[in-house]
Amino acid sequence: MTMLKKERRRISRIYMDSYSATQETVYVYAENYGCVANRFDMELMLGQLIKEGYRLAADPKKADVLLINTCGVKKPTEDRISERIRRLSRLDKPLIIAGCLPRINIKAIQRVAPNFAVMLDPKSVDRIVNAVRLAREGKRGIIFFSDTVPMKLDLPIYRTSRVIGIIMISEGCLGSCAYCCVRFARGILHSFPMEAIVKKVREAVLDDAKEIWLTSQDCGAYGADIDANLAELLRRCCEVPGRFLIRVGMMNPRHVLKILPELADSFKNEKIFNFLHLPVQSGDDEVLRKMNRGYSVREFEEIVRTFRKEVPKLTLATDIICGFPGEDLRAFENTIHLVEEIKPDVVNISKFFPRPRTPAEKMRQLDAKLIKSRSRRLSEIVRRISWRKNEEWIGWEGEILVDEKGKGSSWIGRNFAYKPIVVRSDKNLIGRFLKVRVTRAFPTYLEADIQKIRI
Numbered sequence: 001m002t003m004l005k006k007e008r009r010r011i012s013r014i015y016m017d018s019y020s021a022t023q024e025t026v027y028v029y030a031e032n033y034g035c036v037a038n039r040f041d042m043e044l045m046l047g048q049l050i051k052e053g054y055r056l057a058a059d060p061k062k063a064d065v066l067l068i069n070t071c072g073v074k075k076p077t078e079d080r081i082s083e084r085i086r087r088l089s090r091l092d093k094p095l096i097i098a099g100c101l102p103r104i105n106i107k108a109i110q111r112v113a114p115n116f117a118v119m120l121d122p123k124s125v126d127r128i129v130n131a132v133r134l135a136r137e138g139k140r141g142i143i144f145f146s147d148t149v150p151m152k153l154d155l156p157i158y159r160t161s162r163v164i165g166i167i168m169i170s171e172g173c174l175g176s177c178a179y180c181c182v183r184f185a186r187g188i189l190h191s192f193p194m195e196a197i198v199k200k201v202r203e204a205v206l207d208d209a210k211e212i213w214l215t216s217q218d219c220g221a222y223g224a225d226i227d228a229n230l231a232e233l234l235r236r237c238c239e240v241p242g243r244f245l246i247r248v249g250m251m252n253p254r255h256v257l258k259i260l261p262e263l264a265d266s267f268k269n270e271k272i273f274n275f276l277h278l279p280v281q282s283g284d285d286e287v288l289r290k291m292n293r294g295y296s297v298r299e300f301e302e303i304v305r306t307f308r309k310e311v312p313k314l315t316l317a318t319d320i321i322c323g324f325p326g327e328d329l330r331a332f333e334n335t336i337h338l339v340e341e342i343k344p345d346v347v348n349i350s351k352f353f354p355r356p357r358t359p360a361e362k363m364r365q366l367d368a369k370l371i372k373s374r375s376r377r378l379s380e381i382v383r384r385i386s387w388r389k390n391e392e393w394i395g396w397e398g399e400i401l402v403d404e405k406g407k408g409s410s411w412i413g414r415n416f417a418y419k420p421i422v423v424r425s426d427k428n429l430i431g432r433f434l435k436v437r438v439t440r441a442f443p444t445y446l447e448a449d450i451q452k453i454r455i
Contacts, residue, residue: 027055028132029063031088033081034071036215036249037122037186038099040152040166042069045098045128047156052129060091065117065132070099070109073182075353078105082112089113094135096120098128100185103145105356118142122171122185126150149190153200163211163403163431165204169197169233170216174224175252178292178363179324181355186217191226198236205242210431211403211414212237212246220251220259231262238271245401247418250277250319254294256303264310274311275418278303279319279348283338284331287324290363297338304342315417317346322378323371324352325363332374339381345389345419347382351375383443390441393419397437397451402429412445420445429453 028049032042045067046056057063066088072078081101089095089112097109098120109116117135120127123146134142149171159165172187201212214237216222223229230248237246248267256263256278267274280300282288288296308314320335339347351371354361400413400421411429413421413436422445423429423436436448 025055026053026065026132026136027057027063028065028067029057029060030067030069031084032069033077034069034073034099036166036213037168037217038069038071039160040168040215041099041122041125043157043160043166044125044152044155045069046158046160048126048129049132050158051156054132060088060093063093065094065096065135066091067096067098067128067132070097070101072099072101072104072185072355073180074350075355078108082108085109086112089115094138096128096131096135098122098125100182102143103185104181106143115140118144121145123147123149123187125152126155147187149187151192151196153192153196159204159207159209161403162208163401164213165201165207165209165211166213166215167197167200167204168192168216169214169219169230170222173217173252174221174255175218175294176292178290178359179321179352179355181358182217184357189218189221189225191223191228193226194223194228194233194236197233198240201237202240205240205244208431210244210401212244213249214246215249217250218252218255219249220253220255220263224255229259229262231259231266234263234266234269234272238266238269244271245414245416246272247275248272248277250279252293252295253278253280253300253303257295257299260303260306264306267307267311270416273315273414273418274313274416275315275317276304276307276311277317280338281319281321282324282327282331283320283335284327287327287331290326291321291324292359297334301338301342313417315346315419316342316344317348318344319348319350320378321350321352322375323366325360325365327366327374336378336381339378339385343385343389344382345386347378347386349375349379349382387441387443390419390443390446393438393446394441395438398435399454400434400436400448402432402434405430421448422446423448423450425450427453 070081094117096118102119103121118131124144127144170191172189174189285296400415402411402413404412406412409424433454435452438446438448440447
């Protein structure tokens with residue numbers, strides 16, 4: 001047996017073995033909400049539970065313990081998750097509530113689930129096995145909050161996708177955005193060692209991952225606390241042998257500016273998707289100042305110009321908040337002008353909602369109807385731009401990696417620019433590389449015909 005096969009078998013055992021650790025079979029039902037970092041945390045919790053012999057249940061009514069990993073970044077999200085917590089608590093089973101919401105708004109959770117078993121914050125995912133044990137023993141109202149970040153990359157992991165390997169490169173951020181409550185849950189920047197990250201990339205690739213998602217609250221800030229940077233990390237990750245592609249997560253323009261030339265150069269590597277997620281949040285400098293974002297519109301445009309010059313066929317994704325306090329008509333028109341000028345491929349639009357304990361909560365709020373109207377107008381503009389940008393891909397022929405099952409007989413793959421491309425086949429194409437030709441374009445995806453199925 002080759003060393004490569006031995007290593008793959010060893011890594012697989014992290015997910016598959018040690019069911020004999022507990023004599024009684026205990027089933028845990030798990031639900032996850034929120035960002036990619038939350039998904040990574042859930043995979044860590046599942047990995048630890050499976051290693052200790054717990055099984056996963058598909059139905060909460062048939063489980064012994066319930067686990068929900070929460071998000072609280074927006075008020076509508078909090079309301080939706082709170083209602084879900086309320087419904088799960090009515091099943092009269094031990095309920096463990098993890099994720100960001102416990103740190104953001106613990107009172108909201110206590111109102112809907114006063115008889116919860118255990119709460120965990122993102123820095124306490126390494127205590128999930130103890131939490132389940134205590135919940136099974138009948139303990140209630142236990143809170144596990146930590147001020148220190150565990151070495152998450154040393155914890156066992158259960159990948160929820162056999163194609164995608166998620167790796168957190170840092171916890172927390174260096175920002176103090178006026179609207180953000182996630183920093184109360186994730187804390188200040190704590191970068192994980194570069195060697196540990198590269199090791200996890202190597203392990204994921206050996207375990208047949210073909211996409212590596214590097215995630216954090218701000219990938220652009222990686223290494224600022226350990227005398228390293230993202231460009232250096234990407235170069236090291238690309239040296240890992242194997243056929244795989246890296247998706248780099250969201251980056252604050254403020255920190256990208258400090259390493260712009262070398263970061264753009266690192267994106268030239270064929271192992272990195274031509275995909276840049278760069279949230280601008282507003283196209284008006286005064287609003288950006290009130291948000292405490294730490295950059296100007298001109299600096300954001302400079303980053304976009306540099307990346308587009310260095311990385312052909314770049315897919316640009318950005319985020320915009322509509323209705324932030326102080327956004328007058330002129331500021332909103334400036335945002336529209338920016339969007340029409342830079343023409344991003346993807347724009348995630350959020351209506352502003354004040355979050356607990358943030359500076360923006362104390363600012364004078366805009367009328368909800370006005371915010372909704374502006375969001376609708378901006379969405380229509382974005383939809384037209386995205387559609388036109390996608391139409392440029394009609395007739396393109398090339399390779400995609402199928403990483404998701406679609407509806408019916410459809411499958412979703414990604415090309416080198418991370419464009420979602422839908423194909424149809426009765427075969428299971430997950431993890432397969434396909435040669436395709438794009439035939440149709442829509443605002444959020446492309447359709448293609450399969451020309452050849454590869455390994």
